[in-house]
Amino acid sequence: MADASVDVILSNCVINLCEDKGAVFAEAFRVLKPAGRLEISDMVTAGPLPLALRYDESGWSSCISGALPEQEYLDLVAEAGFEEITSRRSSSAGVIHNVPVYGIIVSARKPTTQRSLRTADLSASSTAEL
């Protein structure tokens, strides 16, 4: 998809299935037009899940093993350059290994001004260098 060619990205319970969520948000940022919107529904956790779950295929297919702690998830959205990031709880998937797993709805916007876009690029590239 061409750079800055999309108005809105909608995603329901897909990004938790991707190992490199930072790459997903960076790609979303690249294809969105300035002021473009990201509207996501996804699964997150209230804290780190046991490492063993990362290797549990059924855990992945039930949208649990790939779920990140909420703040880590939102930080990745911000690191990609998005602004006006909001999140609100939508559902509960119960407690897995004493860790609450739940649904959130995340909204974010690609900056409009060139200055903010340049800043976003700088922060994205500095993050990429880490």
Ligand SMILES: C[S@@+](CC[C@H](N)C(=O)[O-])C[C@H]1O[C@@H](n2cnc3c(N)ncnc32)[C@H](O)[C@@H]1O
């Ligand atoms: C839980 S389902 C959600 C499907 C749909 N979004 C919905 O709301 O019903 C997860 C979907 O993500 C797709 N998926 C998993 N990994 C993906 C990836 N890396 N890129 C694109 N789609 C992926 C799967 O094929 C599956 O259709």
